[in-house]
Amino acid sequence: MLEREIKIAKSMANDIIIPDPAPKFVGDAFLDIYAKLEHILVKDSVRCFLRFFENCEGQGMSSYLTITAQTLTFIVGFNALRCAKVVLEGMAPELYGMHANPNCINKYGYFVLHEAAERFSVDMIKLLLCHGASANVRTVGNDVIENLLPLHVAVENTCLHKYLEDNLEDNPSRSQNHEDYVYKLIHLLCLPEMKIFLDTIRLLAEKTNNLLEELWNYIEDGKIIQSAVLLLAAQEQIRGVSSSKINGSSKKNGFEIIEKCITRHSYALRNEKGSLGMAQELLEERKTLNDCAWLLVDVISHAGEDLSAYIQAHSVVRCFRYIAAAVPLMPFT
Template sequence: MDKMHKEEAVKTTYHEDTTSTDGSSTAEYDPWNPPYPPCPPAVGLSLSDSIRLVAKWSREKEAAIGAIRASSIIFPDRIPKEVNHVFYDRVHHLAPILDKDSVRRFLRFFRGNGAGMQWGSIITPEALNHMIAQNAVKCVKAALEGQAPELDGCRAGPNCMNQYGYYPLHRAAELFSVDMIQLLIRHGASANLRTAGAEVIEGLLPLHVAVENTCMHKYLEDSLFPNHEHRDYSEADAHFIFKLIHLLCLPEMKIFLDSTRLIAKHTDNLLDELWNYIKDGKLAETAVLLLAAQEQIRMGTSCKKIGNSKADGFQVIYKCIMDNSIKLQSEKGQNLMEKEELETKIKLRHTAMMLVHVISKAGEGLESYIRNHLEAPHFMQVPCLEVLERVSSILKDHGFSPAPECVDIRNLCPYHDVLSSEEIPRKPGESVADREALEMDYLRTVVNKISKP
């Protein structure tokens, strides 16, 4: 993470508080160690009453501190490694509970194994991370609310960084779980916190995770970048743009665009993030964000780098690309050593300008079509011909007529290594029932593989 991102992270993590327990001014408020009132004096009380008073004060103090920790931004992770080690020793018992998303069994497990799942009256970020990873929405909801008696006042914090340097919303974005993303945001998760630390790519927002993981989908990589290891946008043109749009309108892409749309709705300075993708020449990422977040872009959003404009964001971005293209053109005449690189950048700006223009005109029709998709299972045959005809029709209605041969998406292969029913090895003496069970297990394996693009 660069210096600016680190400074922003610190600013969002801590906030000023002018008072302390003794009334003096404090320069910085630490949500992990917030001020709390001292124990009231036990004047005139018996020994037993004094003990009860101290015990009551201690419980209330721990509950108050835990509530503050769970509702604040905690950066970095402050859970002792030993606590996480205890959790790792027991997590294999928790996994089947989370698979079934059984709140009752989760609470019972927590009561007996809380030592590895809690610290300082909060459910540890690592425990929450595992719950999100298994998409146990009901269990996560119970952990965020912290109301169940079995939790004994413990709660999970939606903005507590884990030991690897990312937050719960980053994990949910990675898994494209719309229900989990909605749940976290509803309980106060911020979409504007960035990753930090040596074990993660620094400076990533949840939005970046959603957008860039979407662009790793097999359909995009196979169709746009046959050589996965060397992405090259330098040859991108109108054909590239129209094929990219058709691919993003496939039913299988709906969940990725839905997740990105939801996160973008809560991300500040959205146009800045869009401009960064355009400036870096990342056309697929630009298309994903333009298509998924077009409602916010049309409304106009404040942004730091390219002006606090409330105008239509498509117009703002379009003008920004034009100004940058003019600047690159002038530099090309002055610097012959970098002429080829500058020409590539100029071409990418022109292609990005076309992409912005197409989605600004046809985006609402495309989004309506995408939102009406059914949640098609990945292993079902994709109605590519229907998508091709419908998307081409929407584009044509707005003045764009891509050549059919340039946007052909009928030969998509969801995955490479699927065996036919006849090719699955049959064991000696295997019954028909055993065979069907084997095929269903294999199908589940395939679905799990391709659901993580």
């Protein structure tokens, strides 16, 4: 590579890039080296990775003076922290000044932070954020569920945890005692095995814009488990959030803002007249879900800090992922 090209490569900014600029032939070339690269990333060997990159002159792994999003996604998928650090920094001579942009979308329509969030890799998320990855990028295209933030990926996959699926009704409105449902949900989220999931969500929530809006969307849609997960994990951010978008308030305590939104929503539901049959049944279900959401917010706003301290004090050394064998949220590989 010419000295001028190396200089240009070093100056490449980590701007958000959509769509993936890598030509199809680069992706095809990547498939040819897939197996060899996999063997290297399993070991997370920087020395082997750099030697491999140099020997193949970056073919299949670089395009337009940058390391491709597909390559970085593959590295993150194997949680190869050392290799990820090297390509994000771009300081190794074997890379010819090139580095990976964590804000470049891949050909499948998602970003590397989505990949790290899907795998609940706290250390990888920290590394990506340290190198400028945005937590406010969203999925795009026909190959993914569109408009998802990395935060959404972590929250939704947490809700697929075996403990939650095996011990809770899909819909709290079908539970005989709504208070018991809410308290049981909070209890399950405080189990040591849930810590890695909550830590991942907390880390992403710290960097996610308009956090209250994302929380309110879950509550308004009646997604109680998702609401509980985000409330418990991101309570510190919620307590200090101000928002003018969802209610025109500049009050600093996000819990108070959300409680007011739930109260207004409750009044609206009670003034709404359902027709005979299913419409009335759905209206009652929405009222129940709204009541559950209010109880959740009330409990976590008052006891959340103590619950968080309990989770940290009773964490286990190793947390296992009990993700149910369901349809994947996104076609991550």
